Amino acid sequence: MxxxxxxxxxxxxxxxxxxxxxxxxxxxxxxxxxxxxxxxxxxxxxxxxQPLTADPGWHLTFFLTLVVPTLAVGGYLLRADPAAFRFGASVVGMLAVSAMFAGGAAMIFVDIVPPVVWFGYVLALGLALAGVVGLERFDRQLPFIARFVGAGAIIVGSLLLVPGAIQSLPVYPTDGIMLTLSLGGPVAVLVGRYAAAEAGRRKTALAMLVALAAVGAGEVLGPLLAIGAVPATVLLAVAVVPTAGYAVGVARRRPTQRSGLALVATILGGALVGAIAVDALGFAGPQSWVDWQFLTSAHSGTAAEAGLYPAIGGSILLMVTVAALSFPLGVGAAVYLEEYAPDNRFTRFIDVNISNLAGVPSVVYGLLGLGVFVTYLGQPTGTVLIGGATLALLILPIVIISAREALRSVPDSMRQASYGMGATRWQTIKNVVLPRAFPGILTGTILALGRAIGETAPLIMIGAPNVLFSLPTALSSKVSAMPLQVYAWASLFASEPFYQAAVPAGVVVLLIVLLSMNSIAIVLRNKYQTDQ
Structure with a gap:
């Protein structure tokens, strides 16, 4: 001792x-x-x-075609080249997560926002951006007020006139072509520049054209695969093309890690071969409740026919609304408190209250949304806008705190160097501080959205319906969400089939979404820490 x-x-x-x-x-x-x-x-x-309900032959087939080859290739790469193993695993993970989000995006374009409306607004934003850039480039002699008013007029005019003009045309391109141009175009530019970085303008332009053509292939592949042109185009634009561009870009930059693509080929090829083999041999798979019918059907009085489709779409719309409301407000408040606000009693009082609000139970925010938005402002209960605003209030303190921590992580020496070169405070924040802190800000925001998507109490307080049979189509439409649907199955429709089938299936889908969002935040955090 x-x-x-x-x-x-x-x-x-x-x-x-x-x-x-x-x-x-x-x-x-x-x-x-x-x-x-x-x-x-x-x-x-x-x-x-229910994996044990599958035939033994089904398990044996996938064990031989997928599990054994994956363990062999993954184990070899992990011993021989861990960096290559991480690269291969990241490609597979990126494809899986992006495919899930691509399904949500396809749901929006199929049932909520028509592609022609999306195309009109994207074209309007593009024309507005071109007009503002042209105004700044050719009219530098104009005073700031004149340029500000001119830019505002260009933006408002484009958003008000262009979408309506596009929709009033007697003939316009097909949905697949419009999505290829409006969604696949920006994706092709980003993917092409990343995949062909430092390869010259000609190769970069060629990579962009190849990426755009790959997205446009959804117009042909969709009908052939019986999934439709719109879902196929969205899947290619959101999942397949970005993942392929990432794999090509990393393989070009770090040739020693190209062997990691063997892990990707093993997993994808093994899954495909296994699916073909079990179909040819007639082996029955698991009688899973999480299947295509469950994901694409509405609620039903029987557990066998119940689905989560309207609730998934409602959760997507709520998260879009929450992000649009909380991100600019939270980041703006964090920038002001961290970079502009003086250190006095008032700001310290605000700091303490923000920290306290981050720990307030979610049901209190539901009561706040009910009192402010419904009772005081007279808005209808349970709509997309009211639900999104209430959840935005819930995560706003978390966004502010995480954004302030990201801003504090920027070394003060970088600010002083910017000031020393004659930059103003706004130029320093815009060009030095925010780019450096953006990964941390984005990570905190994604984690906050992960909390919001799993909340039930605020939505119950504002009168959101537990069950909907169709997707909301506007901000004023009634909205449900995945937690509300699972709650309804466990309470209003409490029976043995719902307890043993629908409720576990809904929980699994919700957990997959939450884990996917958290995985994105973890990857961004690790990459930011590595770059530091």
Whole structure:
């Protein structure tokens, strides 16, 4: 014991034994929490997916075609070149997550926003941007007020006139072509520039054209695969083309990691071969409740026919509204408090209250939304706008705190260097501080949106319906959400089939969405820390 204890002046006895015991107690507590959560998720996933209902031949086929090759290739890469293994795993993960978000985007274009409306607004924004850039470039002699008024007139005029003019045309391109130009065009520019970086203008332009042509192939592949031109185009634009561009770009920059693509080929090829084999051999798969019918059907009085489609669409619209309201307000407040506000009693009072508001229970924000938006302002209950505004209030303190922490992480020496070169405070914030802090700001915002998408109490307080049979089509439409639908199945439709089928399936879908959003935040955080 004498070797494990020593006396340090000012600290008394310092025992290594106590520190060791404390460390292992913390480790045991962490492992207990992880194991308990894993067991719970396994129970829920087993009820939703029911893997044991599949034929033994189905399991054996995928074990031989997918599991064994993946373990072999992944184990070899992990030993020989861990960087290549991480590259391959990141490509597979990016494809899986982006495919999920592509499904949500396709849902919007199929049932909520017609492609012609989207095309009209994208064209209007493009024309407005070109007009503003032209005004700034050719009319620098004009005073600031004149340029500001001119830019505002160009933007407002474009948004008011161009979409209506496009929709009033007697003939316009097909939905697939309009999505290729309006959605695939910006994606092709970004993907082409990343994939062909430092390869010259000609190769960069060629890469952009190849990416645009790949997106446009959805017009032909969609009908052939019986999924429609719009979903196929969105899937290519949001998932396939960006993932392929990322893989090509990384392989060009770091040739030593190209072997990681073998892991991608093994996983995708093994899954395809396994699917073809079980279909040819007639092996039945799991009788999973999380299937295409569940994801594309509305609620039903029977668990076998119940679906989550309107709730998924409602959650997507709510998250878009929440992001549009909370991100600019939260980041703007953080920039003001961190870069402009003086250090006095008033700002310290605001700091304390923001920290306190971040810990307020969500039901309180639901009551606040009910009192302010519904009772005081007289807005209808349970709409997309009211639900989004209430959830935006819920995560606004979190966005402000995370954005301020990201701004504080920017070294003060970079600000001083910018000032030393004659930049103003606004120029320093715009060109130095915000670009450096943006990954941290985006990470905090995504995590906050992950909390908002799983909230139920605020939506119940503002009168959002538990069950909807169709997707909302406007900000004033009634909206439901995935947590509300699961709550309805567990309470209003409480029965054994719903408990054992619909509720676990809804929980699994919600967890997949939450884990996907959190994984994006983790990747951004790790990349930002690596770049530091």
């Amino acid at each position: 004498a070797a494990q204890e020593e006396r340090i002046e000012g600290f008394g006895h310092v025992s290594r034994t106590v520190g060791t015991v404390f460390r292992y107690v913390l480790l045991a507590a962490t492992l207990f929490g992880i194991v308990a959560l894993t067991i719970l998720l396994i129970y829920v996933a087993n009820d939703a997916i």
